[in-house]
Amino acid sequence: MADIMTRVARSASARESAVADPGGFDRWFAQCATRTHTTVERVPLDALDRWRRDPVTGDLRHDSGRYFTVHGLRVHHPEGPVPRWDQPIIDQPETGILGILVKEFDGVLHCLMQAKAEPGNSDGLQVSPTVQATRSNYTRVHQGGSVPYLDYFRNAAAQRVIVDVRQSEQGAWFYRKRNRNMVVETTDEVTVLDGFRWMTLGQVLALLGRDDVVNMDARTVLSCLPFPAGGAPALHRTADVLSWLTEARSLTDVRTERVPLNALEGWHDADGRVCHESGRFFDVIGVDVVAGGREVGRWSQPMIEPRGTGVIAVLLREFDGVPHVLLHAGAEPGYADVVELGPTVQCDPASYEVLPATARPRYLDEVLSAGKERIRFEALLSEEGGRFHHARNRYLVVDSDVPADPGHPDYRWLAVRQLTALLRHSHYLNVQARSLVACLHSVLS
Amino acid sequence: MADIMTRVARSASARESAVADPGGFDRWFAQCATRTHTTVERVPLDALDRWRRDPVTGDLRHDSGRYFTVHGLRVHHPEGPVPRWDQPIIDQPETGILGILVKEFDGVLHCLMQAKAEPGNSDGLQVSPTVQATRSNYTRVHQGGSVPYLDYFRNAAAQRVIVDVRQSEQGAWFYRKRNRNMVVETTDEVTVLDGFRWMTLGQVLALLGRDDVVNMDARTVLSCLPFPAGGAPALHRTADVLSWLTEARSLTDVRTERVPLNALEGWHDADGRVCHESGRFFDVIGVDVVAGGREVGRWSQPMIEPRGTGVIAVLLREFDGVPHVLLHAGAEPGYADVVELGPTVQCDPASYEVLPATARPRYLDEVLSAGKERIRFEALLSEEGGRFHHARNRYLVVDSDVPADPGHPDYRWLAVRQLTALLRHSHYLNVQARSLVACLHSVLS
Numbered sequence: 001m002a003d004i005m006t007r008v009a010r011s012a013s014a015r016e017s018a019v020a021d022p023g024g025f026d027r028w029f030a031q032c033a034t035r036t037h038t039t040v041e042r043v044p045l046d047a048l049d050r051w052r053r054d055p056v057t058g059d060l061r062h063d064s065g066r067y068f069t070v071h072g073l074r075v076h077h078p079e080g081p082v083p084r085w086d087q088p089i090i091d092q093p094e095t096g097i098l099g100i101l102v103k104e105f106d107g108v109l110h111c112l113m114q115a116k117a118e119p120g121n122s123d124g125l126q127v128s129p130t131v132q133a134t135r136s137n138y139t140r141v142h143q144g145g146s147v148p149y150l151d152y153f154r155n156a157a158a159q160r161v162i163v164d165v166r167q168s169e170q171g172a173w174f175y176r177k178r179n180r181n182m183v184v185e186t187t188d189e190v191t192v193l194d195g196f197r198w199m200t201l202g203q204v205l206a207l208l209g210r211d212d213v214v215n216m217d218a219r220t221v222l223s224c225l226p227f228p229a230g231g232a233p234a235l236h237r238t239a240d241v242l243s244w245l246t247e248a249r250s251l252t253d254v255r256t257e258r259v260p261l262n263a264l265e266g267w268h269d270a271d272g273r274v275c276h277e278s279g280r281f282f283d284v285i286g287v288d289v290v291a292g293g294r295e296v297g298r299w300s301q302p303m304i305e306p307r308g309t310g311v312i313a314v315l316l317r318e319f320d321g322v323p324h325v326l327l328h329a330g331a332e333p334g335y336a337d338v339v340e341l342g343p344t345v346q347c348d349p350a351s352y353e354v355l356p357a358t359a360r361p362r363y364l365d366e367v368l369s370a371g372k373e374r375i376r377f378e379a380l381l382s383e384e385g386g387r388f389h390h391a392r393n394r395y396l397v398v399d400s401d402v403p404a405d406p407g408h409p410d411y412r413w414l415a416v417r418q419l420t421a422l423l424r425h426s427h428y429l430n431v432q433a434r435s436l437v438a439c440l441h442s443v444l445s
Numbered sequence: 446m447a448d449i450m451t452r453v454a455r456s457a458s459a460r461e462s463a464v465a466d467p468g469g470f471d472r473w474f475a476q477c478a479t480r481t482h483t484t485v486e487r488v489p490l491d492a493l494d495r496w497r498r499d500p501v502t503g504d505l506r507h508d509s510g511r512y513f514t515v516h517g518l519r520v521h522h523p524e525g526p527v528p529r530w531d532q533p534i535i536d537q538p539e540t541g542i543l544g545i546l547v548k549e550f551d552g553v554l555h556c557l558m559q560a561k562a563e564p565g566n567s568d569g570l571q572v573s574p575t576v577q578a579t580r581s582n583y584t585r586v587h588q589g590g591s592v593p594y595l596d597y598f599r600n601a602a603a604q605r606v607i608v609d610v611r612q613s614e615q616g617a618w619f620y621r622k623r624n625r626n627m628v629v630e631t632t633d634e635v636t637v638l639d640g641f642r643w644m645t646l647g648q649v650l651a652l653l654g655r656d657d658v659v660n661m662d663a664r665t666v667l668s669c670l671p672f673p674a675g676g677a678p679a680l681h682r683t684a685d686v687l688s689w690l691t692e693a694r695s696l697t698d699v700r701t702e703r704v705p706l707n708a709l710e711g712w713h714d715a716d717g718r719v720c721h722e723s724g725r726f727f728d729v730i731g732v733d734v735v736a737g738g739r740e741v742g743r744w745s746q747p748m749i750e751p752r753g754t755g756v757i758a759v760l761l762r763e764f765d766g767v768p769h770v771l772l773h774a775g776a777e778p779g780y781a782d783v784v785e786l787g788p789t790v791q792c793d794p795a796s797y798e799v800l801p802a803t804a805r806p807r808y809l810d811e812v813l814s815a816g817k818e819r820i821r822f823e824a825l826l827s828e829e830g831g832r833f834h835h836a837r838n839r840y841l842v843v844d845s846d847v848p849a850d851p852g853h854p855d856y857r858w859l860a861v862r863q864l865t866a867l868l869r870h871s872h873y874l875n876v877q878a879r880s881l882v883a884c885l886h887s888v889l890s
Contacts, residue, residue, distance in 0.1 A: 001684075095695040135695070156688060164688035166695065180695050239446075242869060243601060243609035250540040250580070250611065250625050336782065337871070424687060425870050426782070 004162055005228040011109035011201035012227070012445035018106040019198050025207070032115035032195050033125050037292040040119045040389075044272020045286040048300040058262025060284070060302050066136065068092035068387070070274075070284055070302050072259040072267075073175065075333040079253060081359035086264040088274055088284050089334060090304065090387060091175045094135035095166060098217045099153040099182040101130040102162065103190060103198070110198040112149065112190065113218065118385025119289045120303055122392060126215035126382065127207055130196070148193055152184050160185040163224045166426045167434065168340060170383065171332025173282070173304050175256075178336065178426070181221045201225070205442035211380040212392070216435065219381070223434035224423045227416075227441055232320040234415035235404055244412060245428070248329040249338040256333050273305075278354040282306040285389060303389040308350040309380070310393035313367040314343045314436045315400035316376060316443075317413065323444060324413040326363070326402055327433065340430040341422075344411070362408060367398055374399040377439045383431075393432070395439055416440055449607055450673040456554035456646035457672065457890035463551040464643050470652070477560035477640050478570050482737040485564045485834075489717020490731040493745040503707025503714075505729070505747050511581065513537035513832070515729055515747050517704040517712075518620065520778040524698060526804035531709040533719055533729050534779060535749065535832060536620045539580035540611060543662045544598040544627040546575040547607065548635060548643070555643040557594065557635065558663065563830025564734045565748055567837060571660035571827065572652055575641070593638055597629050605630040608669045611871045612879065613785060615828065616777025618727070618749050620701075623781065623871070626666045646670070650887035656825040657837070661880065664826070668882035669868045672861075672890075677765040679860035680849055689857060690873070693774040694783040701778050718750075723799040727751040730834060748834040753795040754825070755838035758812040759788045759881045760845035761821060761888075762858065768889060769858040771808070771847055772878065785875040786867075789856070807853065812843055819844040822884045828876075838877070840884055861885055 021028065046053065050063045060070040073089040101112040116128035133147045152159055163183035170177075192198065204222065207213045236244075262269075266277050274284040285305045291297045315326040327341045347361045349368070377397035382388075404413060419437050422428035429437065466473065491498060495508045505515040518534040546557040561573035578592045597604055608628035615622075637643065649667065652658045681689075707714075711722050719729040730750045736742045760771040772786045792806045794813070822842035827833075849858060864882055867873040874882065 097695075156692070157685070161684055161688040164684070164691045166691055180691055239606055239609070239869075240602070243606040246609045246611055246625055247601070250542075424684075 001226065005226050007104070007109050008201065008225050009228045009445070010107070012205060012441060014108050014200040014202045015206060017110060017198065017200050017203060018108070019110060025197070025199070025203065028197055029115055029125065035194070036115075036117050036125060038117040038119065038124065039290045041288045043286045043288050043300065045274065045284065045302060046272060048286045048302065049288070051286070051300060051302065057260030059260060067301070070261060072261045072264045073333055074257045074259045076255040077253070077331065080331070081356050086259065086266060087281070087333070088261055088264065088267065089175045090173055090177070092177050095178050095180050096135055096137075097131055097133045097150075097153050097180045097182060098129050098221050099131040099184060100218070100221050101149055101152050101190070102183055102185045103187070104185075105198065108200055109185070110200055111204055112192070112196055113199050113204060115195050115197070116215070117291060118215070119287055119291075119301070120385035120387065120389040120391065121212070121382060122390050123212050126385065127204065127213055127218055128215045129218050129221050132217050148196075152186060153182050156182065156184050162226065163221065165224055165424060167220060167224070167429075167431065168335060168427055169431050171334040171340070171430060173334070173388070175334045176336045177334065179217075179220075181224045183221060183225060202445065205438070205445060208381075208439050208442045209377065209379050212382055214381070216382065216384045216431065219435040219438040220431055222441070223429070223437035227420050229417035229420060231322045231417070234322060234418050235319045235324055235413050238418060238421065241412070241414060241418060245329060245339065245341065248410070252331050252339050254331045254333065254338060280307055280351045280354050281348075287389065303387060304391070305389040306348065306391050308348040310348045311345055311364065311367060311396070312343050312393045312432045312436065313345040313396035313398055314433070314440070315363065315366070315402055316397050316440070317400050317402065319404060319413065323416045325416060325419070325436075325440065326400065326406060326411055327414050329410050329412070332430070335427070337427045341414075341428055342430045342433050343436050346432050362411065363402075366400070367396060370398045376443050379439070381435060395435060397436065397439055397443055416444065446671065450671050452549070452554050453646065453670050454673045454890070455552070457650060457886060459553050459645040459647045460651060462555060462643065462645050462648060463553070464555060470642075470644070470648065473642055474560055474570065480639070481560075481562050481570060483562040483564065483569065484735045486733045488731045488733050488745065490719065490729065490747060491717060493731045493747065494733070496731070496745060496747065502705030504705065512746070515706060517706045517709045518778055519702045519704045521700040522698070522776065525776070526801050531704065531711060532726070532778070533706055533709065533712065534620045535618055535622070537622050540623050540625050541579045541582075542576055542595075542598050542625045542627060543574050543666050544576040544578075544629060545663070545666050546594055546597050546635070547628055547630045548632070549630075550643065553645055554630070555645055556649055557637070557641055558644050558649060560640050560642070561660070562736060563660070564732055564736075564746070565830035565832065565834040565836065566657070566827060567835050568657050571830065572649065572658055572663055573660045574663050574666050577662055593641075597631060598627050601627065601629050607671070608666065610669055610869060612665060612669070612874075612876065613780060613872055614876050616779035616785070616875060618779070618833070620779045621781045622779065624662075624665075626669045628666060628670060647890065650883070650890060653826075653884050653887045654822065654824050657827055659826070661827065661829045661876065664880040664883040665876055667886070668874070668879035672865050672886055674862035674865060676767045676862075679767060679863050680764050680769055680858050683863060683866065686857070686859060686863060690774060690784065690786065693855070697776050697784050699776045699778065699783060725752055725796045725799050726793075732834065748832060749836070750834040751793065751836050753793040755793045756790055756809065756812060756841070757788050757838045757877045757881065758790040758841035758843055759878070759885070760808065760811070760847055761842050761885070762845050762847065764849060764858065768861045768885075770861060770864070770881075770885065771845065771851060771856055772859050774855050774857070777875070780872070782872045786859075786873055787875045787878050788881050791877050807856070808847075811845070812841060815843045821888050824884070826880060840880060842881065842884055842888055861889065
């Protein structure tokens with residue numbers, strides 16, 4: 001473990017690569033873009049090819065029964081600021097693979113990254129993991145070749161596994177969705193296909209600061225890497241951190257029940273979408289996609305389109321020279337295990353205009369009013385472009401002087417290295433916090 | 446952490462205590478028994494006081510809506526030896542506390558253990574944790590006094606938390622039941638109430654070898670203690686162990702759906718019970734309980750009564766001087782996260798008379814035929830006496846020469862210290878494996 005931590009650190013600090021072509025990332029990325037053409041057209045949900053609304057429930061389902069469904073969820077959270085609400089949610093029970101293949105060149109680990117288009121992306125291509133595969137992709141034994149490099153992850157035990165952990169995705173939009181986050185090291189000769197590129201970890205981390213370049217799937221996989229630990233003790237013993245989370249999971253009372261999509265209180269069909277009567281939160285929309293690249297594909301699908309741009313921020317402070325971030329233990333209806341640790345702030349500020357004042361997130365104003373000198377990281381980053389349409393959030397890391405005891409039981413300062421240890425296991429850090437962990441490493445490496 | 450591991454090891458090797466009364470455990474336990482009188486009488490399910498069968502579904506529910514319900518579950522496990530079955534299951538969604546209070550006397554940690562009667566116990570009292578409390582017990586702020594010592598666990602942050610982790614219980618009989626396993630150290634003066642006794646860890650572990658003395662709740666809490674690690678490397682890197690389990694969870698396809706208790710295929714009502722037409726597996730029975738001790742209680746409840754005595758065994762082998770056990774990654778319908786690690790063998794041998802031959806557990810015959818010289822631990826131990834009636838299993842630790850690669854992907858040798866590390870987190874080891882971890886420590890300490 002010490003060995004791999006050292007190698008991760010070395011790659012994270014390498015901003016030059018001995019193997020990438022000399023033209024650099026920008027030229028490669030621009031070239032990939034010229035070979036890719038994705039058009040996305042909004043269509044009414046009722047007009048989606050091969051998707052059907054259930055005549056009784058209104059739930060959205062593919063004719064094949066595969067992919068995912070959109071149904072309704074009624075959420076009871078008696079002690080929360082909003083004790084009960086209804087919402088649509090995406091149900092996609094299968095576990096897919098998000099995998100980055102790594103290999104050492106000249107003593108430095110390189111990640112095989114992909115320039116990939118997704119229908120929900122605002123601006124075409126994003127830097128993505130080597131593989132994003134659904135369960136159907138990777139259990140179809142005889143068609144493994146259809147997703148390049150998939151066999152490295154399907155037969156991971158034949159390589160050196162660095163990361164392999166199921167992590168949750170957006171608990172507000174997905175019902176118990178988990179993906180398998182993998183990093184696998186090979187010593188094989190690897191042919192680099194069009195649209196793929198070896199990059200040092202430092203090169204990928206540096207791109208995180210550019211708007212909309214590194215996709216969510218890459219961010220979550222990168223966050224699970226064993227970045228090096230060390231230094232003075234953390235503010236809280238790990239036993240106390242685990243106890244804090246165990247208590248939150250034991251005491252938080254969130255119950256959900258599935259309800260028909262057409263019976264959701266406060267939601268209605270309008271202009272071929274499902275939207276909230278307040279005009280806030282998100283819409284369920286339909287899109288027709290034509291994707292042209294190596295292969296041409298054409299399909300239709302529902303997507304979630306948020307109405308606003310969210311703010312996802314973590315406060316950063318050193319205690320005894322050790323960087324800590326202020327995390328929030330909170331519930332989301334789609335979590336598999338009640339509560340996960342999220343960023344200090346995770347919200348769409350505009351939503352609070354229609355929610356009770358008590359729902360306004362703590363520290364939101366501190367983040368929004370932070371001067372430039374306190375902002376250590378800032379970028380507009382997208383959520384998963386396969387299910388979410390133009391879902392962009394402003395990700396921030398902000399220096400803070402919030403005291404060691406923040407004075408609220410749902411918030412606690414954790415050392416960044418404690419997050420690394422927790423990320424070996426499922427369901428501790430939510431996907432937004434994981435994105436910020438990747439951003440933190442770009443700041444701290 | 447090193448400090449607490451050392452102190453756990455010291456207590457585990459202490460078979461004498463400086464504080465316990467000189468008459469010893471047996472006299473104390475016998476005295477407790479004379480002050481406790483529990484009578485349990487079987488009654489038909491339809492005659493249970495304050496319990497009611499739903500007129501439509503036949504589900505069993507308490508009039509108050511509290512405690513638990515018994516409903517039906519249909520299980521789809523297309524790749525398993527039995528691809529589909531129906532069964533009753535207990536649904537008890539709240540997380541309770543199983544807590545052991547510890548305190549140092551003369552430099553040795555002692556556990557405050559309780560002699561506690563439960564209606565399902567075969568033989569009256571068992572040695573139990575300091576506290577077994579339901580969520581209703583511990584959230585009722587103004588009645589905390591009703592469960593002795595509960596405040597040490599409700600306000601754990603004021604003490605030193607050694608263990609605090611939610612762990613699953615029987616996934617074959619409970620639907621997603623989790624209890625909070627806690628060990629909390631105090632330096633307070635503690636008044637020892639009637640029915641409680643300070644014991645070293647070594648004294649408690651030694652009792653595990655006696656039939657039916659240490660209850661399941663005590664065993665699971667003890668298993669989560671940070672026993673010391675060290676020695677040569679384990680056979681498999683922990684990253685590979687985690688990857689193995691992640692893969693099993695990602696690929697295993699087990700789906701469950703709730704069905705009415707009166708609509709279960711193969712199950713019927715007979716003599717006031719719900720039982721399987723084969724006469725195997727288990728019955729759902731009703732009991733009237735009169736418990737006399739410090740307080741007299743009287744209540745009725747349904748219980749699960751297994752038809753046979755199970756075999757729960759783990760194979761033990763040293764690799765490079767490091768003790769390893771052969772674990773099985775398997776699915777049970779009530780697990781919260783698809784697959785957990787269980788013992789090498791966990792079954793009721795009699796059940797296999799009515800199941801396909803392919804369902805017969807690997808290594809069962811090796812365990813049943815093991816000579817005395819290979820049996821390192823053997824005892825008849827009970828499962829939770831609050832829900833299961835006379836549910837006893839023969840727990841075994843058996844020396845083995847199964848090779849490093851057992852030749853089946855669902856089985857793997859793990860170092861005992863790897864289990865200790867996994868037990869800081871939820872849902873890795875099932876409750877039977879945790880019982881065996883406690884038994885292993887009694888053998889290895």
